[in-house]
Amino acid sequence: MSTHSAVRCSDVPVEPLAGSAKEESVYVIFEHPQGWSRDILDGDTFGPELTEKLRAKLKGHAGLQLIRHPGREGRSVTKRHLFIVHARQRTCEKLLVDDPTALLHLDLERPGGNGGEMIDTPLVLVCTHGKRDVCCAVKGRPLAAALDDAFPDTGIVWETSHTKGHRFAPSILLMPWGYSFGRLNESAAEALVRYAQEGRYYLPGNRGCGGYGARGQVAELAVAEQLIVEGEELAFSDLTAQDNIITHADGRSWEVDLEQQAVEGVVSSCGKAPADGKVWVATGIAQTAAG
Known part of the structure; x- marks a missing residue:
């Protein structure tokens, strides 16, 4: 084993956080508790045929995040949560759907264009995508579980797929504003959630707004x-x-x-x-x- 192979990327904090946020202005956030392959659009998560259609639907229009509730309870669902976020307009539309084929019929151009419920509560998406990088499993999953315990029955906290920047793990996406955060411990992450519930700007760990x-x-x-x-x-x-x-x-x-x-x-x-x-x-x- 080489020396660098034993080093976790998030334990080498040589870069500033500012300017490292995932760049995206429209997000499709879909509840998918089944397994996430290394790249959620590599064909192994949804199968080759549906993946090709999803790629064509989303390309140039929106980024896709898969989500699930922390813990075993989040692995068994019937209806799936689907959120469409327009970060520049700070809007979030919520729908409940049966399966991922619903994503193929979304209006991604107009905020609120799908007849769903417009919600004003934040979404805190903690990356736990261990198949993409082990740091997200080791640091993301415990944080997601802790936040879910700290804010029970709110529907605010979710595990999510790759958010860009696992070297900043635990990595968090905050909706509907599209901000990325990194390197937050449990107490700082809880403060982030409290601030987000009030719409207040949170500076610690802030990597920037993905709309820019x-x-x-x-x-x-x-x-x-x-x-x-x-x-x-x-x-x-x-x-x-x-x-x-x-x-x-x-x-x-x-x-x-x-x-x-x-x-x-x-x-x-x-x-x-x-x-x-x-x-x-x-x-x-x-x-x-x-x-």
Whole structure:
């Protein structure tokens, strides 16, 4: 066994969290308690024929997350939960369906376009996709179970398939805003859920909003941190990014100076050798308009 094969990727925290979020603006989140193959659209989870149709349906329109409730109780269901999230509009539509073929008939363009229930409760999706990377099983499953115990009967906490960034495990996706989080311990994750229930912006472990590219994620987080340090109350829906220009819902805006920096020793997945990477870092913030 080589030295690097014994190292868990999430135990090598050489990268900043900011700018590492999964990039997506529309999510199809489907309850599938059966086994998840390494890539949920590789044909082994849904079979070759349905997988090909799902790929064609989702390509260029939405990302797919499979979910299940933590624990054995979550493995036996009749009706399946199906959520369609439009993160930029911060909307979440809930349906109950019989099987995955229902995904082929979804309207993915219009928020609320499928006749489902529009819900305003958050979804906290903890990656437990062990076939993708062992870190998600080792660190994700205990956290999902702990959060489910801490917030019983809320329907908020789910296990989920790959969220991008198992090296930041435990990795969390927060809906309907599309934020990614990483490296949260149990108490910090519980605080995240409490904040999310109130729509309040949570900064610890925040990797950024997936509606933006890495530059926008870093810029938005830099402004959010400055405002929170200054004592402002901030909601998840308050800030929007257009590259390095950040705008507040009250009309204020900021320009964030960004610099790309090299990072050494990145272990992207368990078993892989360390490699060099590049990240964006905020180096300055200037307010450009008052509210």
